[in-house]
Amino acid sequence: MTQVETPVASRHRLVIVGAGFGGLVTVQNLRNVDIDVTLIDQRNHHLFQPLLYQVATSTLATSEIAWPIRHLLRKFKNVKTLLGTVDGVDTASKTVSTLDGEVIAYDTLVLATGARHAYFGHDDWEPYAPGLKTLEDATMIRRRILTAFEKAEREPDPAKRQELLTFVIIGGGPTGVEIAGTLADLSRDTLKGDFRVIDPATARVVLIEGGPRVLGAFNEDLSAYAQRALEKLGVIVHVGNPVTQCHADGVEFAGHSLRAKTIIWAAGVQASPAAKWLNAQADRAGRLAVNPDLTAPGHPEIFVIGDTATVANGDKGTVPGIAPAAKQQGAHVAKIIKARLAGDTATKPFRYRHSGDLATIGKRAAVTDFGFIKLKGYPAWWLWGLAHIYFLIGVRNRLAVALSWLWISFTGARSARLITQREAAEEDKPL
Known part of the structure; x- marks a missing residue:
């Protein structure tokens, strides 16, 4: 048989x-x-998105917050990766x-x-106000920010120079607050002495939040501190009025028009x-x-x-x-x-455990809210930094980011100020 x-x-x-x-x-x-x-x-990389804004504002290099997926999973024999x-x-x-x-x-x-x-039904705003979700977004925003200073150095018209040196961030959540604070540090500290015609410290950083306060997910005390800390850095904060128009020449809100050549979307x-x-x-x-x-x-x-x-x-x-x-x-x-x-088909509901809220404001201040403990200022900044370094992948990246932050904290110098990959619309135009 x-x-x-x-x-x-x-x-x-x-x-x-x-x-x-x-x-x-x-x-x-x-x-x-x-x-x-x-x-x-x-994409072929895993991205540590919470620090993406630091690439956009010349603090970190792209390789410090992203890792090739294939490398991360190279020892997982049961996993196949497809691009x-x-x-x-x-x-x-x-x-x-x-x-x-x-x-x-x-x-x-x-x-x-x-x-x-998302632009809340105004997708036509995207070319003027790019958002921040990918490495490509970050390098494009970095390019626009740094190019604005370069163009301002060559612009003889004071009014046009002011437009170039006006940076608008739409959205007062953690991303918007972090971008605004870092941009203020960049213009008033990092770029000090780099130009001969313009004074980078005269740049205007404007944060517009449609809600009643910045960092709406935090308690009111920390939210108020964050706004004061931003204003201390020179950031102009507008709350309570959403942007109604966004175009090549700037934005409109609360019945006013603000001329600006660099706009960053952090609202949705x-x-x-x-x-x-x-x-x-x-x-x-x-x-x-x-x-x-x-x-x-x-x-x-x-x-x-x-x-x-x-x-x-x-x-x-x-x-x-x-x-x-x-x-x-x-x-x-x-x-x-x-x-x-294993044969267990019982329903298992997901239970979320909230670890806390963190946001940094420039290079020496932050707010953290863990429910049982709330911190602000320099101690919160250290805690914010340690938490983010801990979750980075690999010892080399943790050391590189930690050293970059310490160097910036003490000297103000940022080494990632590179203008790369000019946009197609700019290829045939002079700076």
């Missing part, structure tokens, strides 16, 4: 779209699990498709595709089109409302995490779209996948 071999069952196929904080933590927690993991991202842009999900056939026509099958899918900046974000891929309902920011266990409604095999999802947080509203939350969600998803593979 001939013995018929029983086919060996194929391993579970997990596809993760996005190598941000949520996606990367999911992978890391499944590195020793007997499954096939495919990680897809449209590609996902443009759709077929839930019936359980496949993910990319722009270059590749189709990848999954048994479990994790969508951690992040978000981009828009999630990736993941909700559209699943034909699911999304909120105004494009985020998909997930089940308590982070699965997509009607699709227990699909998890949606990070900025792509809106997650209920009991009586506290929703889970904030910050890096620690995405990391916790990634770890939770990995835990559920492990349990399912």
Whole structure:
């Protein structure tokens, strides 16, 4: 009698779209699990986004806050990394498709595709007021800032020179406050003595927040301190009136027109089109409302995490779209996948643990709110720095960033003041 071999069952196929904080933590927690993991991202690097503004303001180099994904996962033998842009999900056939026509099958899918900046229905503002979500955004903003000083040095008309030396930041959340403070330091400290015609210290840094105060997520005392600290640095702070127009010559708000050649958007974000891929309902920011266990409604095999999802947080509203939350969600998803593979299909709701809020204001001040303890000023700045250095990847990067910050703190010098990759519209124009 001939013995018929029983086919060996194929391993579970997990596809993760996005190598941000949520996606990367999911992978890391499944590195020793007997499954096939495919990680897809449209860029080849993982980005430490909380410090992206420091690239935009010439404090850090791009290589100090980003790492090649393949290098990070080189020892994970069950993980395959693909460079590609996902443009759709077929839930019936359980496949993910990319722009270059590749189709990848999954048994479990994790969508951690992040978000981009949103202009609240005014997408035509983007060319004049770029947001800050990618390394490309950061280097473009850095180029615009540094080029503005260079053009001002050559501009004979005082009015036009003032426009070039006026920098507007729209949005008074942590990103807007951090950019404004660092820009003030750059103009009044770092660039001191570098120019012969202009005085960089005369540059105007203007922060516009539509809400009643900056750092609205912090308590009022810390918010008020942050505004005072910004004003001490020379930043002009406007609150209570949103921007109504944004164009090549500046912005309009509260019935006033402010002429400026450099505008930075830090006011809102828009999630990736993941909700559209699943034909699911999304909120105004494009985020998909997930089940308590982070699965997509009607699709227990699909998890949606990070900025792509809106997650209920009991009586506290929703889970904030910050890096620690995405990391916790990634770890939770990995835990559920492990349990399912072991035969445990019980629903496991996600519980968010808030670690605290932090924001820096220039090179020697910050605010931190951990609930039980609130700090401001220089002690908060040290705590903010230690927390961010701790979460960087690799000893070399931690040392490099720490040394850069210490050097800037004591000397004011920033070594990343490089103008690179001029924009297409400027290629044929002189500075």
